[in-house]
Amino acid sequence: MASEENQYLLIDGDDTAPETPVSPSKSIIAVLLNPITLFCISLNFFGGNTFGVNMSAWSGAKEMYNSWHIEITPLMDEIATSSVVGGAFVGVIISSFLASTLGRKWTTFAGGVVATLASVASAVTHYYYVIVVVRFFVGVGVGMTSNTVTMYVSELIDPRVRGFVTSLFQVCVTIGILLSYVVSFLTVPHTLWWVAMAFTAIFPLGVAVVTVFMPESPKFKEGKASKKNKTKNSTDVSVSGDSSSVSLVDTFKNYPLPIFICTVLAVGQQLTGINVMIMYAPDVLKMAGFSGSTATLVGSVGIGVFNFLATLVGLPLSDKLGRKPLLLFGYAVIVISTLAAAVGFGVMQLSELTIFSWFSHLVVPAGVLIIVAILFFLLGFEVGPGPLFFVLLGEICPMEVKGRLMAYGMGLQWICNLIIALFFLSVAEVIGKALTFGIFTVVGVAAYICLLLFTPETRGRDLAEIHKTMRRSNVSAPAAIDEDENLIV
Structure with missing residues (x-):
C-alpha cells in the first residue's frame, strides 16, 4: 500500500487505472x-x-x-x-x-x-x-x-x-x-x-x-520493471509507457488517429507563422513601417508583453471550455489575422508600383492593420494551438507509444519551425510578403478543418478511455470518444 504522499505524487503505471485522486x-x-x-x-x-x-x-x-x-x-x-x-x-x-x-x-x-x-x-x-x-x-x-x-x-x-x-x-x-x-x-x-x-x-x-x-x-x-518481468507471450501489448514494446512499423500502422492529430497540431502550430512573429519580430516590424534598431526593439518588447498577457487569457480556459472549442477559436482568429496582414502587405507592395501610386496614402493605415493583425494573431495562438499542442500531445498518445509519438510530434514541430527559420526572409523577398502571409492563411484554414472533423474533445475524460479510442480508431472515426465513455467526476 502506497503512502498517502505517494498516492498523490505518483501516477499508477497501469494505463487502465482510474486517475481520480486516492485521498479526496x-x-x-x-x-x-x-x-x-x-x-x-x-x-x-x-x-x-x-x-x-x-x-x-x-x-x-x-x-x-x-x-x-x-x-x-x-x-x-x-x-x-x-x-x-x-x-x-x-x-x-x-x-x-x-x-x-x-x-x-x-x-x-x-x-x-x-x-x-x-x-x-x-x-x-x-x-x-x-x-x-x-x-x-x-x-x-x-x-x-x-x-x-x-x-x-x-x-x-x-x-x-x-x-x-x-x-x-x-x-x-x-x-x-x-x-x-x-x-x-x-x-x-x-x-x-x-x-x-x-x-x-x-x-x-x-x-x-x-x-x-x-x-x-x-x-x-x-516500465523498466515491466520490461524485466515481461512474459514470453509476445502478443501482449504493454502499456507501461515504454515505446520499445511496439515496433516502429506497428506504431504507424496501428495508431493512425493520434499520428494524424499530432501531425495537424505540429504543422498547424508552426506553419501559420508564429515564429515569424517571434524570431523575426524586428524584421516584420520593419516591413510594417518601423525604422531604426531602437524602434524595432521597442516594438519587439511590446509584442513580447502582449504575447505573455495572451497566455494568461487562455491558461484557465482549457479546463472550463474544453480543448477543441479553444483550438477552433484560436485558429479562426489566426486565419483572420494572417489574412488581414496579407491585405496590409499587399497594399504596401502595390503602393511601390507607379501605376498604383495613389495607394501611398494607405501605407500608414496598412502598417497599423499589420500591427493589429500581429497582436490578434498572438491572442489566437496563445489561447489555442500554443498551449494546447503540449496538452493534447500528452493526452492523445497511448502509453505504450507515448514517448515515440511525443517525439514525433515535437520533432515535426521543430522541422516546421526550421522551414520557417530557414526560408521566411528569402520566400518573402521572392514571392512578396502578402503572398507569404496568404500561405499562412491557407495552412490555418486546413488545420481548422482537420481539427474540426477529426479531433475529439478530451476535457474531463479518463485517459485510459481516450487511449482505447486512439488505439482502435481509424482516422475517420474520432467521434467514437464521445459515445458512452465515462467522465471523471
Missing part, C-alpha cells in the same frame, strides 16, 4: 503547495524559459552586427536563426532514445547541461560562424529539454492539477521570449551583446539544478 481530503491548494508539485512548476519555469529565450535571442543580438556596420545578409540571418532550430530537432531525436533508456530525469538534466555550456560559449565569441555552430548545440539542449520536461512533469504531477501545470510550460515560453526582447533592448544599443547571449544560460542551468533534486518518473521505473 487534500485540497487543490495543498496539492499545488506539495514539494513535488513545486518542483514540477519550477522545472516548467526553467524549461519553458529555456525554449523562449533561445528562440528569440538572435533577433536582438543581430542588431549588434548592424551597429558594427557588418552586413548580415538575409541568408546569414536565416542560417543563424535556424541553427538553434536544427539543433533542437537533433535534440528531440536524442532525447527520445535517452528518455526510454537513461530515464526522464537524467535526459532532462543532460539537456540542461548541454544548453548551458553552449549558451556560455555563444557569449564569449563575436565571430558569426562560431556563433552559428554553438547555437546549434544550444538547440540540441533546447530540443532535449522541450521534449522531456512536459513528459516528465505529466508523469510526476497529481492528475487534478496536471492540465494547469503542463500549460504553464507555454506561459513560461512567452516569459522567456519577453525577457529576451527586454534584455536585448537594454544591452544591444550599448554593445553589451554578450550579456544578452550569456543571459540565455541562466534557464538551462536552472533546469539542470532543479532536476537533480527531483525523483525519477514512476512510469519510467514501472
Whole structure:
C-alpha cells in the first residue's frame, strides 16, 4: 500500500487505472503547495524559459552586427536563426532514445547541461560562424529539454492539477521570449551583446539544478520493471509507457488517429507563422513601417508583453471550455489575422508600383492593420494551438507509444519551425510578403478543418478511455470518444 504522499505524487503505471485522486481530503491548494508539485512548476519555469529565450535571442543580438556596420545578409540571418532550430530537432531525436533508456530525469538534466555550456560559449565569441555552430548545440539542449520536461512533469504531477501545470510550460515560453526582447533592448544599443547571449544560460542551468533534486518518473521505473518481468507471450501489448514494446512499423500502422492529430497540431502550430512573429519580430516590424534598431526593439518588447498577457487569457480556459472549442477559436482568429496582414502587405507592395501610386496614402493605415493583425494573431495562438499542442500531445498518445509519438510530434514541430527559420526572409523577398502571409492563411484554414472533423474533445475524460479510442480508431472515426465513455467526476 502506497503512502498517502505517494498516492498523490505518483501516477499508477497501469494505463487502465482510474486517475481520480486516492485521498479526496487534500485540497487543490495543498496539492499545488506539495514539494513535488513545486518542483514540477519550477522545472516548467526553467524549461519553458529555456525554449523562449533561445528562440528569440538572435533577433536582438543581430542588431549588434548592424551597429558594427557588418552586413548580415538575409541568408546569414536565416542560417543563424535556424541553427538553434536544427539543433533542437537533433535534440528531440536524442532525447527520445535517452528518455526510454537513461530515464526522464537524467535526459532532462543532460539537456540542461548541454544548453548551458553552449549558451556560455555563444557569449564569449563575436565571430558569426562560431556563433552559428554553438547555437546549434544550444538547440540540441533546447530540443532535449522541450521534449522531456512536459513528459516528465505529466508523469510526476497529481492528475487534478496536471492540465494547469503542463500549460504553464507555454506561459513560461512567452516569459522567456519577453525577457529576451527586454534584455536585448537594454544591452544591444550599448554593445553589451554578450550579456544578452550569456543571459540565455541562466534557464538551462536552472533546469539542470532543479532536476537533480527531483525523483525519477514512476512510469519510467514501472516500465523498466515491466520490461524485466515481461512474459514470453509476445502478443501482449504493454502499456507501461515504454515505446520499445511496439515496433516502429506497428506504431504507424496501428495508431493512425493520434499520428494524424499530432501531425495537424505540429504543422498547424508552426506553419501559420508564429515564429515569424517571434524570431523575426524586428524584421516584420520593419516591413510594417518601423525604422531604426531602437524602434524595432521597442516594438519587439511590446509584442513580447502582449504575447505573455495572451497566455494568461487562455491558461484557465482549457479546463472550463474544453480543448477543441479553444483550438477552433484560436485558429479562426489566426486565419483572420494572417489574412488581414496579407491585405496590409499587399497594399504596401502595390503602393511601390507607379501605376498604383495613389495607394501611398494607405501605407500608414496598412502598417497599423499589420500591427493589429500581429497582436490578434498572438491572442489566437496563445489561447489555442500554443498551449494546447503540449496538452493534447500528452493526452492523445497511448502509453505504450507515448514517448515515440511525443517525439514525433515535437520533432515535426521543430522541422516546421526550421522551414520557417530557414526560408521566411528569402520566400518573402521572392514571392512578396502578402503572398507569404496568404500561405499562412491557407495552412490555418486546413488545420481548422482537420481539427474540426477529426479531433475529439478530451476535457474531463479518463485517459485510459481516450487511449482505447486512439488505439482502435481509424482516422475517420474520432467521434467514437464521445459515445458512452465515462467522465471523471
